[in-house]
Amino acid sequence: MSEGPEVRRAADKIAEAILGRSVADLQCKFITSILKEKIIGSTVLSVDTYGKNIIIHFSSNVYLRNHMMMWGKWRIYSRTEYDSGKAKPPIRVKWKKDLNNNKLANVSNKIENVAVLSDTDLITNVQNDPRTRLALITDTHVIVQFNGPILQFSEDNPLQHESITRLGPDALKPGFDIKEAKKRLKERIEMKLVDLLLDQTFVAGIGNKYKSEILFLLKVWPFRLAKDLSLSEQEKLFQKIRGVLKTGYLNAGRTRPQQHGENGKWNFRHWVFRRAGRPCWICDTPIIMDRHSSSRVTFWCPCCQQ
Numbered sequence: 640m641s642e643g644p645e646v647r648r649a650a651d652k653i654a655e656a657i658l659g660r661s662v663a664d665l666q667c668k669f670i671t672s673i674l675k676e677k678i679i680g681s682t683v684l685s686v687d688t689y690g691k692n693i694i695i696h697f698s699s700n701v702y703l704r705n706h707m708m709m710w711g712k713w714r715i716y717s718r719t720e721y722d723s724g725k726a727k728p729p730i731r732v733k734w735k736k737d738l739n740n741n742k743l744a745n746v747s748n749k750i751e752n753v754a755v756l757s758d759t760d761l762i763t764n765v766q767n768d769p770r771t772r773l774a775l776i777t778d779t780h781v782i783v784q785f786n787g788p789i790l791q792f793s794e795d796n797p798l799q800h801e802s803i804t805r806l807g808p809d810a811l812k813p814g815f816d817i818k819e820a821k822k823r824l825k826e827r828i829e830m831k832l833v834d835l836l837l838d839q840t841f842v843a844g845i846g847n848k849y850k851s852e853i854l855f856l857l858k859v860w861p862f863r864l865a866k867d868l869s870l871s872e873q874e875k876l877f878q879k880i881r882g883v884l885k886t887g888y889l890n891a892g893r894t895r896p897q898q899h900g901e902n903g904k905w906n907f908r909h910w911v912f913r914r915a916g917r918p919c920w921i922c923d924t925p926i927i928m929d930r931h932s933s934s935r936v937t938f939w940c941p942c943c944q945q
């Protein structure tokens with residue numbers, strides 16, 4: 640799951656490994672030989688994000704845009720580790736049948752039903768992993784993209800492509816354009832809040848986790864229409880969007896502050912997300928998981944969010 644804050648944290652790690660470094664080699668099936676030749680030997684000038692996109696700019700004026708969708712992952716290895724064949728790929732999970740409803744267990748709420756493959760099924764060398772889509776090699780590090788469905792190389796700046804320009808303002812950017820976001824809200828006034836927040840052309844970077852968390856902290860029923868928000872609730876919505884995404888970015892995806900004596904385990908990290916049936920942190924009412932009122936699952940408190 641890659642939402643704006645997680646994508647930006649991944650970009651930070653990529654930048655730490657390759658920014659300013661020269662590209663020694665690049666392995667990818669989705670690049671023309673001309674662009675590949677241009678990238679090899681060039682320097683990484685910047686690693687930026689917009690919403691859920693990562694944009695890498697090379698000194699040869701070639702750009703890479705990556706969007707991980709739901710299943711992409713980046714991993715960073717030292718060159719020594721990679722060359723020695725000891726660089727391990729991310730663990731693969733397999734979906735288990737949920738015996739209650741005979742459907743594939745959904746990782747979002749049935750995490751206990753997900754099992755990893757046995758040791759014999761695991762590939763231990765990243766270089767042999769068929770999920771690898773890109774390996775970008777410098778003299779010190781290798782960054783590897785797994786499963787990433789969008790790896791777009793171009794000589795035009797992706798920030799000027801329609802894939803990015805159509806997006807709403809990015810709430811994680813220092814200059815988050817609230818005026819523009821308000822204009823876009825007015826154009827989407829008939830949408831349910833749960834759908835509005837996932838609409839990347841409204842505000843870029845919010846995914847399903849942050850959606851539920853933002854609406855909980857806003858204390859509104861998640862399935863209200865945007866037009867039913869008062870002006871003060873609209874103001875508060877933008878504050879929460881910005882605040883919750885920033886909290887997630889600064890705290891490795893955690894949206895609920897760690898309380899004294901609590902550990903960092905998953906169950907404590909969020910207000911409502913993936914907490915179906917557990918007591919609300921504020922009022923003790925069991926959190927609801929709703930799969931039917933919108934296209935994506937929503938977690939909410941029926942007492943705090945009326």
Ligand SMILES: [Zn+2]
Pocket residue numbers: 919920921922923924940941942943944
């Ligand atoms: Zn509550």
